[in-house]
Amino acid sequence: MATEAHDHPNYFMVWVVLLLLLVVSLAAAYMPFSQTLTVILIFVIAAVKALLVASFFMHLKIEGKLILAIAIVPVILFVIMTISLLPDIVYNPVETATQKLEAPKSTVH
Amino acid sequence: MDHNGNTELRENSFWRKYLFSADHKTIGKQYLWLGLIMALVGGILAYFMRKQLAWPESETLTPNVYNAFVTMHGTIMVFFVAMPILLGCFGNFLIPLMIGADDMAFPRLNMLSFWTFFVGTLLLILSFFVPGGAAAAGWTGYAPLSAKPIYTGVNWGLNLWILSLALEFASVLMGGVNFMTTAITMRAEGMSWFRLPLMVWMQLSAAIIFMLSVGPTIAAAVLLLLDRLVGTGFFVPAQGGDPLLWQHLFWFFGHPEVYVVLLPGFGVLLEILPAGSRKPIFGYRIIIYSTLVAGVLSFIVWAHHMFVSGMNPNLSMPFSITTILISVPFAIVIFAMIATMWRGSIRLTTAMSFAIGTLMTFLMGGVTGIFNGSAAVDIFIHDTYFVVAHFHYTLFPATFFAAFAGIYFWFPKMFGRMLNETWGKVHFWLTFVGFNLVFLPMFRLGMAGHMRRLADPTQYNFLSTESIKSTQIFITWAAIGLLIGQAPFIVNFLRSIVAGEVAEENPWQANTLEWSTASPPPHGNFEVRPIVHHDPYNYSSPDADSDWLPQDQSLEEITT
Amino acid sequence: MHGTQANVQPRPEFGKLGMWWFLASEIMTFGGFLAVYILYRAASGGGWTETAEHVSIALGSINTFVLLTSSLTIVKSTEAVNQGEYDRAKNYLGWTILLGVVFLAIKGVEYTSEIRHGFTPITNIFWNFYFALTGLHALHILVGIIINLVLYIGAVKGTLWREDLGHRIEVAGLYWHFVDIVWIFLFPLLYLSY
Numbered sequence: 001m002a003t004e005a006h007d008h009p010n011y012f013m014v015w016v017v018l019l020l021l022l023v024v025s026l027a028a029a030y031m032p033f034s035q036t037l038t039v040i041l042i043f044v045i046a047a048v049k050a051l052l053v054a055s056f057f058m059h060l061k062i063e064g065k066l067i068l069a070i071a072i073v074p075v076i077l078f079v080i081m082t083i084s085l086l087p088d089i090v091y092n093p094v095e096t097a098t099q100k101l102e103a104p105k106s107t108v109h
Numbered sequence: 110m111d112h113n114g115n116t117e118l119r120e121n122s123f124w125r126k127y128l129f130s131a132d133h134k135t136i137g138k139q140y141l142w143l144g145l146i147m148a149l150v151g152g153i154l155a156y157f158m159r160k161q162l163a164w165p166e167s168e169t170l171t172p173n174v175y176n177a178f179v180t181m182h183g184t185i186m187v188f189f190v191a192m193p194i195l196l197g198c199f200g201n202f203l204i205p206l207m208i209g210a211d212d213m214a215f216p217r218l219n220m221l222s223f224w225t226f227f228v229g230t231l232l233l234i235l236s237f238f239v240p241g242g243a244a245a246a247g248w249t250g251y252a253p254l255s256a257k258p259i260y261t262g263v264n265w266g267l268n269l270w271i272l273s274l275a276l277e278f279a280s281v282l283m284g285g286v287n288f289m290t291t292a293i294t295m296r297a298e299g300m301s302w303f304r305l306p307l308m309v310w311m312q313l314s315a316a317i318i319f320m321l322s323v324g325p326t327i328a329a330a331v332l333l334l335l336d337r338l339v340g341t342g343f344f345v346p347a348q349g350g351d352p353l354l355w356q357h358l359f360w361f362f363g364h365p366e367v368y369v370v371l372l373p374g375f376g377v378l379l380e381i382l383p384a385g386s387r388k389p390i391f392g393y394r395i396i397i398y399s400t401l402v403a404g405v406l407s408f409i410v411w412a413h414h415m416f417v418s419g420m421n422p423n424l425s426m427p428f429s430i431t432t433i434l435i436s437v438p439f440a441i442v443i444f445a446m447i448a449t450m451w452r453g454s455i456r457l458t459t460a461m462s463f464a465i466g467t468l469m470t471f472l473m474g475g476v477t478g479i480f481n482g483s484a485a486v487d488i489f490i491h492d493t494y495f496v497v498a499h500f501h502y503t504l505f506p507a508t509f510f511a512a513f514a515g516i517y518f519w520f521p522k523m524f525g526r527m528l529n530e531t532w533g534k535v536h537f538w539l540t541f542v543g544f545n546l547v548f549l550p551m552f553r554l555g556m557a558g559h560m561r562r563l564a565d566p567t568q569y570n571f572l573s574t575e576s577i578k579s580t581q582i583f584i585t586w587a588a589i590g591l592l593i594g595q596a597p598f599i600v601n602f603l604r605s606i607v608a609g610e611v612a613e614e615n616p617w618q619a620n621t622l623e624w625s626t627a628s629p630p631p632h633g634n635f636e637v638r639p640i641v642h643h644d645p646y647n648y649s650s651p652d653a654d655s656d657w658l659p660q661d662q663s664l665e666e667i668t669t
Numbered sequence: 670m671h672g673t674q675a676n677v678q679p680r681p682e683f684g685k686l687g688m689w690w691f692l693a694s695e696i697m698t699f700g701g702f703l704a705v706y707i708l709y710r711a712a713s714g715g716g717w718t719e720t721a722e723h724v725s726i727a728l729g730s731i732n733t734f735v736l737l738t739s740s741l742t743i744v745k746s747t748e749a750v751n752q753g754e755y756d757r758a759k760n761y762l763g764w765t766i767l768l769g770v771v772f773l774a775i776k777g778v779e780y781t782s783e784i785r786h787g788f789t790p791i792t793n794i795f796w797n798f799y800f801a802l803t804g805l806h807a808l809h810i811l812v813g814i815i816i817n818l819v820l821y822i823g824a825v826k827g828t829l830w831r832e833d834l835g836h837r838i839e840v841a842g843l844y845w846h847f848v849d850i851v852w853i854f855l856f857p858l859l860y861l862s863y
């Protein structure tokens with residue numbers, strides 16, 4: 001348990017950093033960067049934000065190995081799953097009816 | 110009695126004691142009843158399918174009903190028989206007893222888990238009676254077949270099927286949270302990780318595998334339900350969806366699910382074999398490590414179910430390799446089991462017979478799995494009765510043989526009375542012979558090109574030969590025999606609960622902690638909290654007077 | 670026979686451990702949803718951009734701000750419990766509930782305006798995903814609000830602080846932070862990648 005009262009992080013500062021990151025990601029989205037760069041930027045920022053919340057607010061930084069493993073293993077599994085599906089859903093050389101997902105048409109403007 | 114101030118452990122009224130009980134032993138037994146009753150339902154469905162297949166001209170089932178029966182038979186046997194008996198019953202009943210705890214970590218969550226399961230079961234039964242009938246898209250629910258009601262003509266049947274599975278998953282998740290937390294925090298003094306009975310290890314591995322694999326399938330099922338109810342197109346090609354993704358997300362869970370069922374079955378064997386051979390288990394740690402390796406590998410084999418689905422052929426090779434690789438840790442576990450029996454003084458009780466029967470049949474299932482796992486062979490035998498025979502040779506031993514072994518073994522602890530051994534042996538031989546007579550010929554049918562999920566095979570000329578037809582009829586009679594062979598068990602089970610021979614504390618002279626308390630154990634399990642001195646498989650130890658040495662008995666105590 | 674009664678770990682640890690196991694399965698469930706979306710979006714090769722432009726970045730950003738702040742208030746509440754300042758803990762919990770409700774209200778405003786402009790859950794595959802993912806997330810927020818409300822009632826009555834119940838605000842906080850993290854990813858996925 002996080003009973004060490006003076007050891008806990010300054011939650012307020014973490015929150016300030018989180019808000020700053022939010023502003024940065026918004027700025028990145030509006031900047032005239034290339035699409036790839038924008039996408040990379042906003043997801044790196046999201047990952048940093050998630051990491052901040054997990055390690056400070058959820059105390060993963062001071063938790064034991066067991067809880068750390070419980071938190072990390074599913075994240076790794078998710079990444080493995082998504083990556084191993086890429087060749088099938090995104091880059092499948094087999095021509096099937098569903099190979100290229102149709103661009104959705106917006107019906108209304 | 111001393112309950113460490115646990116407020117859950119008051120003596121309770123009738124309702125709280127037998128129906129809405131939070132006691133892990135009662136919940137375990139409730140799961141057992143539920144599983145056995147559903148097994149009967151699943152068996153009856155199988156009977157009608159076999160009758161239709163042997164005598165298609167009798168038109169026992171219309172093709173639509175046949176599809177529904179195939180779907181429901183698979184769903185019931187995997188999710189509503191194997192899961193409640195092997196995890197729900199054995200897990201709930203045995204984990205706290207084996208680790209020397211008074212109950213689960215969250216007793217009320219445990220109760221909620223059972224009743225969630227119960228409602229799921231009711232919904233599934235209900236789905237037979239709604240207009241349009243029960244789900245008919247296969248137990249795998251492949252999209253787009255399952256994505257729009259018009260494709261199978263089943264509307265609410267399939268919606269209820271998804272809902273009941275969702276409830277079942279939620280229930281097992283709650284149970285898994287309980288298993289993990291209990292085993293981590295509530296072990297008795299001296300019960301280190303490597304003194305845990307292997308049954309507990311297997312239950313924990315199964316719970317972890319389930320918890321980590323079921324998520325994507327839950328996600329896919331929610332999206333599928335939205336496709337059906339709201340009209341979205343996640344898995345409908347015409348609306349931009351990709352049905353192949355359903356298969357991926359289903360099998361990401363579907364394959365590990367096999368191990369979720371199998372590992373507790375192995376756990377049963379790993380308790381019974383040493384006790385029945387009067388020998389320590391062979392390679393305790395190797396078994397644990399092999400299981401963990403198999404658990405990790407089980408997450409990267411799923412696409413071996415999809416070699417003919419039109420997925421990227423470049424994926425076939427890696428998934429073939431991992432699939433064949435995963436047979437290695439399982440082979441090690443099987444070898445350890447056989448080595449445990451090697452030169453032991455075997456006591457051929459009914460439980461032991463079923464345990465050995467499990468080993469023999471599962472070996473067949475494992476070996477034929479290697480055929481299916483290599484993409485080149487699978488393309489030939491995919492979706493034939495070869496596959497049907499294969500997975501019955503893996504799941505039937507786990508779901509029934511191992512479950513029966515466990516029931517014959519732990520019945521005295523659950524109900525305080527013994528099952529009749531003679532009738533038990535009769536039951537074993539009828540089941541064992543019946544099972545092999547039913548499923549061995551199916552390998553041949555599969556090699557002859559007989560497809561699965563076919564209400565009337567005679568519509569194909571090559572499946573209308575005399576040889577095929579007589580095989581079909583033979584299988585059906587064997588299946589009827591297998592079903593009738595369960596009668597001795599049902600009678601024995603019901604009779605023994607009220608009139609069986611009264612069981613002593615430790616009828617099998619086994620070592621694990623559940624045998625060190627009364628049969629059945631009192632509310633709170635142990636009069637005094639046990640202290641553990643040994644590993645659980647100390648049989649025929651030269652240091653002890655008898656050929657068994659209970660985990661909570663210290664050697665000094667015997668010698669002085 | 671022999672034995673002792675020691676060795677039962679304090680119950681408070683149960684809750685936290687149980688919650689983490691639950692969150693592990695939640696990660697995989699949301700992982701499934703996100704994987705489907707990411708894969709489809711990648712396969713579309715930019716085909717969804719035009720329709721995806723109609724989301725409201727302003728409201729999405731405000732909601733991100735609201736959720737991040739609510740994460741701060743609930744962790745402050747946990748901190749206050751550890752310091753024995755129950756009144757402060759109760760107030761922070763109250764703020765968390767309020768911010769959760771604000772989030773749902775803003776989400777409601779968003780949904781209404783989108784549906785009014787013709788972007789319904791069945792308009793096209795992007796909006797399928799938009800409503801499914803945010804709807805599911807909103808459902809989790811709703812559950813979180815209910816949990817926090819139950820705790821708040823306990824705090825008002827004073828029963829929440831009983832030692833044997835463990836540290837329930839911390840456990841509820843874990844769930845709330847997790848839901849926050851999900852939103853941290855949903856925001857760029859749905860609002861910013863066009």
Ligand SMILES: [Cu+2]
Binds near residue numbers: 363364410411413414
């Ligand atoms: Cu498989």
